[in-house]
Each structure stands twice: as structure tokens, then as C-alpha cells.
Amino acid sequence: MAIITLTTDLGDKDIYQAALKGSIYKLLPTVNIVDITNNVAAFNVQQAAFILKNSFYYFPENTVHLIGIDTVYNTFTRYLAIRYKNHYFVGADNGIFSLMFDGEPDEIVEINIMQDLKFLHFPLADIFVKAACHLANGGTLAEIGIPVDSVENKMNLQPTVDRNLIKGVVIYIDSFQNVITNITKEFFNRVQQGRRFTLYFKRNETINHLSWHYNEVPEGEKLCLFGISDHLEIAINKGNASGLLGLNLGDSVIIDFQ
Numbered sequence: 001m002a003i004i005t006l007t008t009d010l011g012d013k014d015i016y017q018a019a020l021k022g023s024i025y026k027l028l029p030t031v032n033i034v035d036i037t038n039n040v041a042a043f044n045v046q047q048a049a050f051i052l053k054n055s056f057y058y059f060p061e062n063t064v065h066l067i068g069i070d071t072v073y074n075t076f077t078r079y080l081a082i083r084y085k086n087h088y089f090v091g092a093d094n095g096i097f098s099l100m101f102d103g104e105p106d107e108i109v110e111i112n113i114m115q116d117l118k119f120l121h122f123p124l125a126d127i128f129v130k131a132a133c134h135l136a137n138g139g140t141l142a143e144i145g146i147p148v149d150s151v152e153n154k155m156n157l158q159p160t161v162d163r164n165l166i167k168g169v170v171i172y173i174d175s176f177q178n179v180i181t182n183i184t185k186e187f188f189n190r191v192q193q194g195r196r197f198t199l200y201f202k203r204n205e206t207i208n209h210l211s212w213h214y215n216e217v218p219e220g221e222k223l224c225l226f227g228i229s230d231h232l233e234i235a236i237n238k239g240n241a242s243g244l245l246g247l248n249l250g251d252s253v254i255i256d257f258q
Contacts, residue, residue, distance in 0.1 A: 002136040004064045005035070005063060005066065007036045007048050007066070008068030009040040009044065010068060011039060012039070020068065024132065028137055043069065043070045045070060045096045048069045049096045049100040050099075050180075056087055056089075062088065063087055066091070067089060068124045068128065071091070072123070077093055077094055078093040078110045079091070079093070079131075080109065080148070081141050081145055082109075083106045084101055084106060090132045093152045094154075095152045095153065095154025098154050099156055107147070108147065109145025111131050113127050156171075157169055157171070157182055159181075159182050159183045161191055165254055166187070167254055168254075168255070170253065173249065176235075179234040179247045180232075181233070181234070181253050182231065183231065184230055185231075192257055196208070197210075197255050199234070199254070200253070201245070202246045202251055203246055207223065211223040214238075220239055222245065223235055223237065
């Protein structure tokens, strides 16, 4: 069963998403198209990388992930098709792959498919679709591109350690307004070493207990936990943590271990 997923900033109210899906079905009518999301903020490579990095491995091997973020042609950006952990990814080489992958890809090609003149402003519905359908139909990377050795590098902002402190930042706010930081569970455990902690953030708010699930505290109470992404989240049980706690992208959080 061939699967192509979509991660784009095309939204839901214009013709672009329909044009993309229609182009896929024209080439491969039997494919299953799965929307990971079409509501990434416009051109927000970091947001798209976070979403896809934490979702692609739930899909079967050989799934093709089409990434429609900042894909309009320019002189400097390459279009790549990549095999990584037995999944395929098709997207612009704008830094998203370096943000998304924890290791080296197994194979990378620069796509050399000829573009249809009527799609010059919308390569997503032409070049990307042709590459994704080719791979979903069992084709190889070598048939659609020229091998390359590396991808454009863009580094995620990493948490730092200063004596007994972890200093992190907010990197994502989900649709429930849960606030997700760049502090991973592995990083937290490595620094914590069994010690108690206090989490400090905006408005002199603190949390000193790690929850296992959202309903561990009464409705309306704040909590922190490691969510499905394995990143530390600040949340309010059935509440809007970002709005009520005044936390926004880029805001600092500090964990003090005692």
C-alpha cells in the first residue's frame, strides 16, 4: 500500500492544497495521501521539521514524505529526495533535513526531473509530485536524481548547562496551546541524576514536579511532562498554557536542580 504524506504551509482555504493532491492522484490514482499538516506557518522550516521529525516514524517503512515548505524556485536552493531510516523524503534543501534527522541519511539525490513550463511558480505540484509518486510506486532515487553528499545545515538551538541549571527555550506551541521546549527527556535525565528540581519560566511561575499525564493535576492547574515528542512540555490541564502563562516562541525556561 503506497503512502504519500504531506507536510506543507498551503493552508485549507486556497486552491493550492487541492492542486497538489489532484496532481498526485493524476500520476498515481491508487496512492493513499495522508495529511500530517497543511497548516505550518508560512515558510517556517523549524516548525515543519519539528512536526515531521516527531511523526514520520509512526508510518510504515517506504512511506514517502512530501515537504512543501519554502519550495519556490531560486538560484541557490536544490530539490532533494532522500532515504532515511527506510523512509523517503522529498523537499527543498533549505535546512529542514538537518533539523529533522538525528543521523546521516542513507542516500541523497538532487532531483533532476524536467519541470513543466506551466508549473514554474509551483514546483511542488510538478517536480515534487513526480518524484514522490515515482518513489511511492517503487522507483529508485538513482532514476530521478544525481547523488549528493550532504544537505544544507541549519542548527536547532540547543539547551545549555550551567552548573546546576539547564537553560532552554520554547520551540513549539501546539494546537492545545501546550508549550514545548528544546529540552529532551534524555538531556534532562542526564543532567538531573535523580535530583529534585524547580522549573522557572515567565511571570515568576514555577513547577517542581514532573507529571506522567495531563490529568495528574486538577483542571486549570499547570504541570510539566515529557510528551509524545520526548520534549519537556509546560501545560495547563484543559487550559491554554501559552496564553494564560504568557509563554511564546523563543521564551526562556530554566531548570534548577537541588
